[in-house]
Every structure is written in C-alpha cells, then in structure tokens.
Amino acid sequence: MTRSVLTHNVPYYAQYESAELIPALIAGTSSAADDPRWRDSGAESREEYAFWAPRTCGVACLRMIRHAETEAPPSRGGHLVLAVGADEEGLLIHNPSGLPGVSAQSAEVSWARLAAFYAGRGVLLG
Template sequence: MPRLLGEIMGCQACTPGAGSGRQALHDGVALFTQYMSAERIGAIAYDGADPADDPQWRLSGARTRAEYALWCRHCCGMACLQMVLDHRDGHAPPLLELLHGCRAYGGYVENADGQIKGLYYAPFADYVRAEHRLHADVHPHLAAAELPGLLADGHLVMASVHWEIRRPDLPAPGRGGHLVLITGHEHGLIHLHNPSGHTPGARRASLPMDVFESFFAGRGIALRMR
C-alpha cells in the first residue's frame, strides 16, 4: 500500500492545507528527464542530435533504440509522473513502462501515418487514478494565480508550458505544448522541474510569476494522494 505523499520524504507541503497563499514548497522532489542522458538535451533540442544515439537509452525501459527515439520526445508528462511517484514511494517505474500503461487508457494515440497525439489529460487522469492510486484533477482552464492554492492544498501540478521555458531570459515564442512539474511557490516565484531542461538551472528553475505566465497555456493536472 503506498504511503501518503510526504511520509517517506518528510515533505510538509504534501499535507493538504499545510501551505499558505505565500509559500508552499515540496521538499526533496527528485528530477527525472524525458531523455536518459540529461547532458545531451541541449544537443537534441538545438543541434539536431538524434535521441537514438543516447548511450543510456535502455534505462528508459524501451525494448529498442528505435522505440526510445520514437517516444522520448513525447514523454515529458511521463517524466513528471515519475517525479510524483518517486516523491511518494522513493522509486518510480521506467519511463516507457509508464508510457505504455498510459497508452492503454488512451493517453497517447499513434495514428496510422506514425503521428503521435497526446498527452490527453482525461485518459491520463483515469490511468493514474486506477493504476497508481493518485488523486488527479484535470484543469482545462487554470489561471497562474490558482497555482499557489493548489500547491497549498498538497498538490503537485503538471502544467502546460511552451518548451522554450528552458530559456526564460528570451521572450516566450508561444504557450503550451510541453509539461513541467510545479513543485512550489514562495515570494512570487514559481518553482518547477523541467523534464527537457538543457542545463541544471533549466531543469530546476524558479521563475517570477509573470515570466512563468508568459509561457503557460492555462491548463494542467493537479496530483496528490487520495
């Protein structure tokens, strides 16, 4: 039986109501990336490097390099799920194991032409409720100002942002298309773990609310234990 969020890590923010409108920080959330070799993310994102060349691809749980290369670009949500499960249990299933479990619920769809669609939020929520005993609330319309309240109520939040949030010093080229895990807020800063961050600072980032909001699509999934 999984322990309550925070019991294994001593995370006070995992207790509903333990946070406040000013501060709620989830301590000890491990970082998982959607690419097995984090130091290669910059080359993949900006230099056209092939994910299939990742020497650590087997850690993903993929059966072949080709399977890893096909799916890893779409696994930001699964890496966020790994972070949540690891925070609760002290370990998490491999990336591709989670992905195939989610696919069985319709969270991802591979079309006949090979095009991949997803992550679809409602099937994902069904999956994590049924298979991982997480409480999941889909928020199709979520204001950035609502995030502190969700965090204060014990949630970790998967938020849809533009992938270029990894370079917040540049103007946001859009909103949405990528998922990051919101782990806390304090004094106007949003703390997040980015599965495709290309530097250590991009992977564990703290951004002013207005900067975060410029990349944020206004939707996400709030997760915590039942």
C-alpha cells in the same frame, strides 16, 4: 521584503535517459538515438527510443509525482512541467527537457514569465 517560499521535496527525472545530452538535443546537434543509455528506457530499439523520448515529458512528470509527497504540475500546449515550489516571485519547476543546471531541476520561473507560457490548464494533487 521577506520572501515566503513553498517548496516540495520532489525528485527530478528527465525525459531522456542521459539528461546531460539535453543541451545537444535542444540545439539539434544530437539525436535521442545517440543516447548511450537508451536501453534503460525499456525501448526495444534506438529507433523506438528516438521516437518516444521527445514525447515523454508527461511521463517524466508523472514519475516525479509518483515519488513526491505533494505537487502541482502546470502544463501549456504539449509540454508538461512539474511545479515543486512557489513564492511571491514565481514558481520552482522540474522541467523534464530543461538544460541541466539551468532550467531543469528546481528552475525558477517568474510569474510574469509563466504568464507568457501558461495555458490555464493543470493538475492539482494533494
């Protein structure tokens, strides 16, 4: 069977200034306050950055949208990801809190896996 692919050229932006720290942040072995590039976020202090960075998945997705041609971000619960492609097997997503090289940029999510998490809400642009 031939795989039909729909992909949009969308840049990836993480919700943390140092995307390479995301595995440690998810594991709980590091804090956003430890991010050496926290100042790049515009926060006035490490504490302000540590408060807001875990809550900026939507802002990171909007940043990706702003720099893209066309895209459609689905959301579930309190987390937002950006769909940048689709085919018969599933979606390609940019996940602002995904693991670099694993589940962050252009991560494949099968339709079955998506069904387990998708809340039936989203934003369609285009």
